[in-house]
Amino acid sequence: MKNCEYQQIDLLALPTATPTPAPLHGGDTVQRREPRKARRKWEVFPGKNRFYCGGRIIVARQSGVLPLTLGLILITSGLFFTFDCPFLVKHLTCCIPVIGGVLFVFVIITLLQTSFTDPGILPRATQDEAADIEKQIDSNGSTSYRPPPRTKEVLINQQVVKLKYCFTCKMFRPPRTSHCSLCDNCVERFDHHCPWVGNCVGKRNYRFFYTFIVSLSFLTAFIFGCVTTHLALRAQGGKGLVFALQESPGRYLFLLVICFFSVWSILGLSGFHTYLVASNLTTNEDIKGSWSGKGGEGVTNPYSHRNIIINCCSVLCAPMPPSLIDRRGFLPEDESAQTGCAEIELPTLATKSEMNVVGRSSCLHGLLGTRKQPKIQRQNKVDNNGNFEE
Numbered sequence: 001m002k003n004c005e006y007q008q009i010d011l012l013a014l015p016t017a018t019p020t021p022a023p024l025h026g027g028d029t030v031q032r033r034e035p036r037k038a039r040r041k042w043e044v045f046p047g048k049n050r051f052y053c054g055g056r057i058i059v060a061r062q063s064g065v066l067p068l069t070l071g072l073i074l075i076t077s078g079l080f081f082t083f084d085c086p087f088l089v090k091h092l093t094c095c096i097p098v099i100g101g102v103l104f105v106f107v108i109i110t111l112l113q114t115s116f117t118d119p120g121i122l123p124r125a126t127q128d129e130a131a132d133i134e135k136q137i138d139s140n141g142s143t144s145y146r147p148p149p150r151t152k153e154v155l156i157n158q159q160v161v162k163l164k165y166c167f168t169c170k171m172f173r174p175p176r177t178s179h180c181s182l183c184d185n186c187v188e189r190f191d192h193h194c195p196w197v198g199n200c201v202g203k204r205n206y207r208f209f210y211t212f213i214v215s216l217s218f219l220t221a222f223i224f225g226c227v228t229t230h231l232a233l234r235a236q237g238g239k240g241l242v243f244a245l246q247e248s249p250g251r252y253l254f255l256l257v258i259c260f261f262s263v264w265s266i267l268g269l270s271g272f273h274t275y276l277v278a279s280n281l282t283t284n285e286d287i288k289g290s291w292s293g294k295g296g297e298g299v300t301n302p303y304s305h306r307n308i309i310i311n312c313c314s315v316l317c318a319p320m321p322p323s324l325i326d327r328r329g330f331l332p333e334d335e336s337a338q339t340g341c342a343e344i345e346l347p348t349l350a351t352k353s354e355m356n357v358v359g360r361s362s363c364l365h366g367l368l369g370t371r372k373q374p375k376i377q378r379q380n381k382v383d384n385n386g387n388f389e390e
Helices: 066-091 095-116 127-140 206-237 240-247 249-279 283-288 308-316 333-339 352-370
Strands: 049-052 057-060 151-156 159-166 178-180 185-187 192-194 199-201
Touching: 057 095, 057 199, 066 095, 066 206, 066 249, 095 199, 095 206, 206 249, 206 308, 249 283, 249 308
Parallel strands: none
Antiparallel strands: 049 057, 151 159, 178 185, 192 199
């Protein structure tokens, strides 16, 4: 058997494989990524609301009763202007369609304003603000096993008011603020959630809601009075009321029934909210009895000015507060990148063989960088018996 010699291996002399760059799309030219369009805040709004016209219109997600409200108003008014107004203009005065038209336009405008206006939604706390509030709660809490209290007490007009912590919005609710479970938002000066208008009623749209129900009560009472007058004039010819109803029984019965029940219900609702406006109360506070002293405590309403005129002016005539959610504002770049991560195009991955070549070459370069000189192996000889010799 011939002697075999082990020669020295010089790592510097080994050929290193260079990684093959991934092919570029579109030939030799580099394709530049188009700048991503900035997103507005209404597109990532956390509440249960719907936005239209670029965020200018806001309604509740469960607003299916609003078309019914519009339909009843439009159908009732349409029948009145089509069949009753011509007869009343001929026999009474031409002011009847003018008065009815003014009331109808006022009702529609105030209804749309109530439905499409931000009721006073408060923005949710950011991560930094929520962490700061949690630190304040933990620092004020006791060292026992019980969790720290989630309420605060503030003094308003010598009256103690408790502020509750909202676990959804991660903040202490301001006075008269409540969280609507249907819209999933904290609404400032929350009155109630009205399904008939498809929105919450709060600080920014309560004046529109009040004028809507008052004007609607006047419109229904006006239509009811005009329809009964129409029937009375037709019955004066000696034919009687039954003959007048037989001319168009469906239309008269529809108008009389709708207007009769609407007048009493809407008039009662208008009277109730007139009492609330005069007392500077909300429906939520009145139902819960917050300032009625039902618990035996001598509490009074700290928001009342003790004057009916001042209370009405402060509720209905005060300047319109600005919207706090800034739904048409643009998101910051970092938040926009987080929310739009699904739209980012991933780079093209190299093939498996290219990854192996790159990995081996990087390992060789790492070995060369850590060793200053190549390792010299001893030259050993093998004898005829297969043993190594020094």
